[in-house]
């Protein structure tokens with residue numbers, strides 16, 4: 015794959031919010047080129063503005079200043095979104111099937127076509143979740159999987175995931191890492207994932223973008239060049255340890 | 271076995287009631303025996319004289335109650351949707367809700383006369399404010415994250431309303447509807463007792479009182495208890511079916 019086609023160009027994005035004490039600057043001159051088909055992870059301290067940044071990328075929020083462009087696509091590409099808190103972002107009054115198809119319903123797509131698309135999506139991955147079950151009866155991992163499928167149902171070119179794994183236990187996460195990488199390999203889409211686990215960020219990402227404290231900017235991008243396809247054992251490898259060391263150094267530099 | 275435990279209370283009460291009357295512990299003028307009460311209740315049904323009362327009470331009750339819901343739910347949802355509207359109306363709604371409707375009785379008589387409309391209007395008033403408060407509260411409880419999710423998937427404001435806010439507020443709306451279901455029955459009965467009418471369970475109670483027919487007084491009270499109990503139970507059952515996700 016040609017990794018150097020720029021899919022998203024983030025150009026000096028700044029953003030501030032009004033609050034009680036006036037304005038707080040959250041993002042300051044964030045610039046980055048995100049390549050087509052890459053798996054990019056964002057890593058940064060709590061509350062630094064990671065969610066704000068991806069919200070702007072997804073078009074949910076407006077940038078205060080700066081520009082996001084998609085040089086290769088005509089207009090805005092389709093974007094899928096996966097939220098951190100699956101419990102509060104899935105609709106408990108809808109069953110699994112209807113939750114996944116929710117974005118299609120909003121677009122006014124007919125029921126039969128919704129079913130068709132769901133069938134295609136499900137058959138691509140081995141997913142054994144009962145489509146008729148209630149989402150509140152699912153395990154955390156299954157629920158987040160439903161959330162991921164809901165993000166994918168629109169056939170996005172870009173999948174944005176805002177800390178999708180931080181509410182789940184470690185074992186579930188390991189399982190979901192594999193699922194996610196499988197999906198990504200198969201669909202060849204651009205994935206942007208926020209993480210606050212450095213292991214996760216390195217293991218999943220082709221590159222890890224480090225954000226500074228608020229107001230956040232990107233001060234370093236680490237190439238996580240472990241060979242693909244990756245296996246969970248790779249987290250114990252020498253190369254992995256070295257990458258982590260580098261990450262640690264980058265982090266130490268920001269602390270001062 | 272556990273399922274049958276709920277009959278123990280009523281049976282004990284009946285036995286106590288029977289003992290009190292049988293052995294002369296209670297003044298039979300104030301408390302008729304259970305046999306007399308239930309045979310009078312049976313008589314009311316077998317002679318068919320009570321059917322008109324039930325029919326008219328149900329008519330006033332359901333019209334007043336349903337009007338209260340139909341008016342109150344949309345108003346409440348709109349109110350909850352805008353924080354400004356909510357804040358500016360909150361005091362008024364709380365004020366009117368706290369006023370006992372029965373205290374405004376003469377007012378209703380003056381405005382609506384002594385026919386059905388004043389009784390329906392009172393029932394409506396007893397219902398509508400509580401419905402408004404509950405629906406509005408339900409809307410304010412909507413999870414921001416679900417609205418955000420819907421927005422992210424490109425929902426219009428109207429779609430957010432019909433696909434998210436409506437469902438999120440539904441459990442609270444239903445709680446309001448259940449609370450007012452019993453309350454509005456009380457108000458109908460009271461209004462029938464005080465605003466003279468020919469038929470109605472309230473009127474029958476009042477007539478029984480003026481005729482010194484204690485058996486009948488108790489029979490109608492028991493009947494009302496049964497109606498109130500089963501309407502509430504039925505509503506609770508529907509609630510768990512309609513808003514099945516509540517508390518999950």
Ligand SMILES: Nc1ncnc2c1ncn2[C@@H]1O[C@H](COP(=O)(O)OP(=O)(O)OP(=O)(O)O)[C@@H](O)[C@H]1O
Nearest residue numbers: 031032033040059060061062063064065066067228
């Ligand atoms: N709509 C808003 N209005 C005012 N302030 C906001 C708003 N959204 C975010 N903020 C503030 O901006 C800062 C960054 O928020 P953001 O959610 O982007 O951070 P984050 O890096 O995703 O944090 P976390 O690690 O908790 O997910 C926070 O201090 C937050 O309080």
Ligand SMILES: [Mg+2]
Nearest residue numbers: 064065066176
């Ligand atoms: Mg966040």
